Amino acid sequence: MSRATPPIADVGRRIDGRVRALSSALRPQPLEELREWGGARLVRGKRVLDLGCGDGRFALGVAPYAASVEGLDPDTQAIATARKLARESGVRNVHFAAGAAQQLPYPGAAFDVVVLSWTL
Amino acid sequence: MVDALEEIHRVLAPRGILVDARPDSRVPTLAELRKQRSFQRYGLIGTHKLELTMDRSSDLAIAEVVRNGLFRRRRAGRFFYRVPFETLADLREYLWEHGRFMRRVKWVVDAKTRRLHANEPFAMRRGVRFEILERLSRDQR
Numbered sequence: 391m392s393r394a395t396p397p398i399a400d401v402g403r404r405i406d407g408r409v410r411a412l413s414s415a416l417r418p419q420p421l422e423e424l425r426e427w428g429g430a431r432l433v434r435g436k437r438v439l440d441l442g443c444g445d446g447r448f449a450l451g452v453a454p455y456a457a458s459v460e461g462l463d464p465d466t467q468a469i470a471t472a473r474k475l476a477r478e479s480g481v482r483n484v485h486f487a488a489g490a491a492q493q494l495p496y497p498g499a500a501f502d503v504v505v506l507s508w509t510l
Numbered sequence: 511m512v513d514a515l516e517e518i519h520r521v522l523a524p525r526g527i528l529v530d531a532r533p534d535s536r537v538p539t540l541a542e543l544r545k546q547r548s549f550q551r552y553g554l555i556g557t558h559k560l561e562l563t564m565d566r567s568s569d570l571a572i573a574e575v576v577r578n579g580l581f582r583r584r585r586a587g588r589f590f591y592r593v594p595f596e597t598l599a600d601l602r603e604y605l606w607e608h609g610r611f612m613r614r615v616k617w618v619v620d621a622k623t624r625r626l627h628a629n630e631p632f633a634m635r636r637g638v639r640f641e642i643l644e645r646l647s648r649d650q651r
Binding site: 416437493 | 511513514517518520521522523524526527528529530531532533568571572585587589591593604638640642
């Protein structure tokens with residue numbers, strides 16, 4: 391049986407030699423999720439906060455449509471990975487920070503859209 | 511969770527949008543054999559009791575902030591996607607590592623059929639639920 395794309399589970403394997411059960415690579419693609427929520431118009435030209443951004447999967451995926459994207463996650467290792475991925479992909483309107491959702495390090499009314507993707 | 515939602519309300523602009531998306535434990539996750547043009551159901555994968563409790567807590571937190579007039583529900587929905595695996599053993603390994611799911615699959619095909627196709631590609635079909643909420647200001651409540 392021929393397959394056009396490699397199984398997503400293989401992506402995890404390539405990372406550390408085994409299936410990474412919690413890897414964001416096993417989640418729906420960001421644009422697939424965005425389409426289900428109503429399409430790119432939901433974030434087009436908007437200031438977006440991706441809360442619980444993990445390795446930046448969703449934040450980096452929607453960055454081409456948004457005015458700016460902030461990613462916040464308590465996992466500092468995941469934030470380091472997200473920053474590395476952002477550098478590698480050359481995306482300039484995304485910033486990542488470590489922090490908790492209960493005390494957001496942003497001023498009031500700073501965002502037009504807040505996304506809790508697999509977070510709450 | 512409610513305190514986090516209150517913080518989100520603070521940082522959102524008036525009429526700003528909150529998207530809450532997460533795995534949907536109200537619909538069964540399926541283990542499927544991938545065929546040339548279709549998928550055959552092989553089993554049902556249960557969600558761990560602790561995860562069901564956490565899902566319920568999230569639902570209650572959303573309900574509370576809606577009740578308190580911080581947000582208004584605008585739209586909700588559900589979609590499905592498939593996680594592909596090379597073999598049945600890979601799928602089982604994934605279930606073993608993933609805290610969300612029960613490790614034991616409730617099979618709907620017999621053991622002989624499973625053994626026969628064990629080295630063929632499998633997939634897990636998951637449901638994802640989402641809700642779009644709008645931030646309400648004091649004068650909108």
